[in-house]
Amino acid sequence: MSIPDDFDLQNFLPYLLNQAAEESSLSFQKVYKDRYGMLRTEWRVLFHLGIYGRMTAKQIGERSKMHKTKISRAVAKLAERRFLTRQKDEADRRLEYLELTPAGLRAYRDLRDVARAYDSQIAARFSEDEVALLRRMLRQLAGGAR
C-alpha cells in the first residue's frame, strides 16, 4: 500500500525556509550560547539596544515582531546579568526605558563582530547580485502580507 507521492517537500518554501534558517543559525547560536549563555530572544533584545540605543520593550516588540512576554523575560535575564538598566519614564510611568550597560555594550559589540563575519561567510557562497536579490526577497517575505 501507501502509494508514493511526488509532492516536492524539499522545495516547499515554508519548509525550505525553515531548514535554511535553522542551519544558518547554528554556528551563530553556538557563539552566543557558549560565550554568554544567551537565548535567541536575548541576543535579539541585546542587538536592538546596541543598534538603536535606549528604547522601551514596546518599541523592541514593534521592530522585532517578538511577543511582549518573550521580550519581558529576555529583558529580565539581561538585567539580572547587568547587561542593561531599566528606567521608568517619569511622564508616563507605564513606560520603562532600557539601555545597555558598558558590559552589555561590550557583549553586543563582540557578538556584532561575530555576526558580521558570519554573514560575510554565508554571503561568500554566492555572487554579490545573488545575495542582494536573496536579501530583497527575504525582506519581502518577512514583511508579512502581500
Add this chain to the structure above:
Amino acid sequence: MSIPDDFDLQNFLPYLLNQAAEESSLSFQKVYKDRYGMLRTEWRVLFHLGIYGRMTAKQIGERSKMHKTKISRAVAKLAERRFLTRQKDEADRRLEYLELTPAGLRAYRDLRDVARAYDSQIAARFSEDEVALLRRMLRQLAGGAR
C-alpha cells in the same frame, strides 16, 4: 550614553531567514493546526510518509534532520489518531516500519493540496527566475556545510 550603532540587523542572514521562515509558515500552520490539531513535527512526519511511503523513524530523521525524540513523539500522536500503523521488522526487531492508514493518507493529501496552493501564492510574488534562484540558494543554505 548608548551610542547607536549601524549594524544592519534587518539584513543579517540568519535573522532575516528566521523572520521570513516564521512569517511564511504562519498561514500553513493555521491550517494543519485548526483542521487537524497537528504540530509542526506531526505534519512533517505525515508528509514524509505520504511522499516516500513506508519508512522507519530513523529514515525520517535522516531526511528531515529532526531529532529522534521529536519523531518518536510525533509518531505516537499520529498512531493514536489512527493516521499511521507501526509494524516491527521481523529480521531486525529494533526497526519499526511506519505507514499511513487511509485516514492518514486523506489528511496528507488534503494538506498537500493546501501546501501546493500556498507555495504558488508565495511564488507568485516574484518572477519565475527569481523563485528558482531563491529555491536553489535556500537548498544550498539548508544543505549545511560548504
Add this chain to the structure above:
DNA sequence: CGTTGTTAGTTACAAAACCAACAGTTAACA
C-alpha cells in the same frame, strides 16, 4: 471627579522542546 476603556509590562499555568539516561536488540570479535 468617576466610571469605563486602553495601554505597558508581568506573571501563572499549560504545552512543547531539549537533553540525557534508558531498554531492548543486533553486531563485533576475542
Add this chain to the structure above:
DNA sequence: TGTTAACTGTTGGTTTTGTAACTAACAACG
C-alpha cells in the same frame, strides 16, 4: 559463545515557549 560496543526507539526531568489573565498607569468622556 561471551562480553562489549553500537544502534533504534522511548521515557523522565528540566527548560523554554505560548496563552490568558493580571497589575498598574493613563485617557476619554459623561
